[in-house]
Amino acid sequence: MNSSANDQPQYDVVVIGAGFAGLYALHRFRELGFSAAGIEKGGDVGGVWYWNRYPGARCDCESYYYSYSFSQELQRDWRWSLRYSEQPEILRYLNHVADRFDLRPHIRFSTTLRAAHFDETSGTWTLSFDHGPPLTARYLVSAMGCLSEIKTPDIAGLDDFRGEILHTAAWPHDGAALNGKRVGIIGTGASGVQVISRIASQVGELTVFQRTANWVIPVWNGPMAEEFQDWVQAHYAAIRQRCFTSTGGVPFPSPEHAALDLPEAQRTAILEEFWAKGGIRFFSAFSDIFTRHEANEVVCAFVRDYIRRTVRNPAVAEMLIPKDHHIGTKRPPMDDDYYKVFNRQNVRLVDLRAEPIVGFTSDSLITSSGAYGLDTLILATGFDALTGALLAVDICGRGGLSLREVWANGARSLLGLAVAGFPNLFLITGPLSPSVLANMPTAIEQHVNWIADCLQELRARGARMIEPLAGPQEDWTRHVADVAEATLYRDSRSWYFGSNVPGKPRQFGVYVGGFGNYADKCRQVAASNYDGFTID
Numbered sequence: 106m107n108s109s110a111n112d113q114p115q116y117d118v119v120v121i122g123a124g125f126a127g128l129y130a131l132h133r134f135r136e137l138g139f140s141a142a143g144i145e146k147g148g149d150v151g152g153v154w155y156w157n158r159y160p161g162a163r164c165d166c167e168s169y170y171y172s173y174s175f176s177q178e179l180q181r182d183w184r185w186s187l188r189y190s191e192q193p194e195i196l197r198y199l200n201h202v203a204d205r206f207d208l209r210p211h212i213r214f215s216t217t218l219r220a221a222h223f224d225e226t227s228g229t230w231t232l233s234f235d236h237g238p239p240l241t242a243r244y245l246v247s248a249m250g251c252l253s254e255i256k257t258p259d260i261a262g263l264d265d266f267r268g269e270i271l272h273t274a275a276w277p278h279d280g281a282a283l284n285g286k287r288v289g290i291i292g293t294g295a296s297g298v299q300v301i302s303r304i305a306s307q308v309g310e311l312t313v314f315q316r317t318a319n320w321v322i323p324v325w326n327g328p329m330a331e332e333f334q335d336w337v338q339a340h341y342a343a344i345r346q347r348c349f350t351s352t353g354g355v356p357f358p359s360p361e362h363a364a365l366d367l368p369e370a371q372r373t374a375i376l377e378e379f380w381a382k383g384g385i386r387f388f389s390a391f392s393d394i395f396t397r398h399e400a401n402e403v404v405c406a407f408v409r410d411y412i413r414r415t416v417r418n419p420a421v422a423e424m425l426i427p428k429d430h431h432i433g434t435k436r437p438p439m440d441d442d443y444y445k446v447f448n449r450q451n452v453r454l455v456d457l458r459a460e461p462i463v464g465f466t467s468d469s470l471i472t473s474s475g476a477y478g479l480d481t482l483i484l485a486t487g488f489d490a491l492t493g494a495l496l497a498v499d500i501c502g503r504g505g506l507s508l509r510e511v512w513a514n515g516a517r518s519l520l521g522l523a524v525a526g527f528p529n530l531f532l533i534t535g536p537l538s539p540s541v542l543a544n545m546p547t548a549i550e551q552h553v554n555w556i557a558d559c560l561q562e563l564r565a566r567g568a569r570m571i572e573p574l575a576g577p578q579e580d581w582t583r584h585v586a587d588v589a590e591a592t593l594y595r596d597s598r599s600w601y602f603g604s605n606v607p608g609k610p611r612q613f614g615v616y617v618g619g620f621g622n623y624a625d626k627c628r629q630v631a632a633s634n635y636d637g638f639t640i641d
């Protein structure tokens with residue numbers, strides 16, 4: 106740490122967040138000789154894996170690729186117990202990374218960034234927090250995450266409920282006593298589905314309040330067999346290489362067939378084959394799932410049939426079948442037991458479209474059709490995704506320009522990495538990058554490596570500032586929208602569009618042109634003297 110005399114900032118870089126992104130960024134920048142500090146709202150490292158401790162929390166990507174690739178030794182030494190690891194194991198992994206690379210002493214925990222203001226004269230950021238002294242830094246790097254700003258649901262009369270209220274993304278660290286209780290849950294996205302499956306056999310009664318049904322895909326989770334671990338270790342270089350070049354940042358081949366080119370029998374055979382692979386691989390069955398209604402419908406029909414075969418009560422099965430969106434165009438939850446849970450005697454499904462919530466009493470949720478007695482209410486109601494964490498901070502760039510104002514009608518960024526008017530600010534997996542539609546650790550490493558190369562280049566040139574130009578930023582912002590418009594995503598209402606947050610401008614916040622293509626584009630920008638950026 107330098108003294109803050111004159112215009113010398115205290116740090117070269119301050120990284121906000123100590124999850125997957127923040128830990129690697131801090132490590133990488135320090136390794137390159139930059140003075141770097143981390144700021145973390147949570148009491149320890151882990152990011153989403155620190156906060157989302159709800160029962161059943163698990164990653165929907167397989168751990169052998171949902172993990173860091175930057176250290177061969179780390180990769181060699183760490184063994185996963187399950188193919189799709191659960192939250193405690195992923196959190197242990199991130200703690201191990203923090204210790205192994207000695208990152209903890211450089212992070213200020215339990216500290217929330219309130220404001221970040223750029224000073225044009227010194228070319229530095231001044232950061233202030235909910236407590237503790239402010240900091241100055243040449244570069245500010247957001248590793249705040251895409252799904253970290255909890256969306257408080259606006260549910261009529263919730264304050265009248267006197268039972269326990271839990272949010273999946275702020276789960277008590279010492280757990281919640283649910284055994285034998287009457288538990289209600291609002292929300293059937295990825296978080297809700299996992300909780301429901303895990304607690305159904307443990308609670309006395311479980312009432313699932315569903316507003317919108319989701320397509321839920323099995324992952325066929327199980328132990329990470331020794332032979333598979335050995336195979337992965339032997340092939341890691343190729344696996345990682347594939348992740349960095351593939352469409353989704355995952356080590357699987359692209360689809361070989363378009364559904365609409367195949368006869369029905371062959372389509373069904375392929376669907377069965379990919380259903381057996383499970384998880385996100387199911388969506389690689391056909392190349393036209395995300396672009397052609399008819400192809401998507403082939404897949405919907407297959408899953409509809411599975412739901413009807415699995416759920417014994419036909420009326421409940423019909424309620425669980427989505428009617429409002431193409432499969433995959435809202436983030437599909439993934440779980441092996443979800444539909445079976447609705448065959449249990451102690452589980453009931455309430456359709457909030459048919460009977461909306463009208464209020465609460467001290468011990469019940471009241472819908473237009475009746476009262477449901479509850480001891481505990483779980484909110485699995487999601488996040489102000491993609492932009493929420495950034496806009497929760499008062500970020501001001503050149504001339505006091507506020508990010509909240511600049512993004513009032515939707516996010517603008519160049520490559521999701523930086524924003525015009527906000528020099529020396531970098532966003533890891535920021536809005537308009539592939540982020541949540543790529544394998545996150547791969548997307549994170551690609552961004553951190555790009556930023557690290559950029560910082561080295563600026564250091565080598567003796568430059569003080571880098572910032573996107575407005576024209577290229579507008580081109581990229583439009584391109585991201587155009588690419589999404591050419592897919593079936595355009596028809597959905599989801600947090601990808603900000604539709605879950607009242608008043609949020611409708612904008613598809615993710616680049617869906619393919620992670621490998623995107624990484625190439627980032628490389629080209631760097632290779633062409635940071636084309637699209639201005640360097641001072």
Ligand code: NAP
Pocket residue numbers: 162163164165166252258259260273291292293294295296297299315316317436457485486487488541600605
């Ligand atoms: P989400 O997908 O946004 O789901 C929120 C749920 O709450 C939806 O079912 C929504 O219904 C419902 N809801 C919200 N407000 C409501 C209200 N006022 N009344 C009734 N229902 C309401 O949130 P999430 O499940 O936390 O997941 C967010 C994302 O986090 C996921 O899509 C995924 O990317 C990530 N995640 C990943 C994993 C994993 O890897 N395993 C696990 C959990 C989360 P509507 O659909 O009708 O709005």
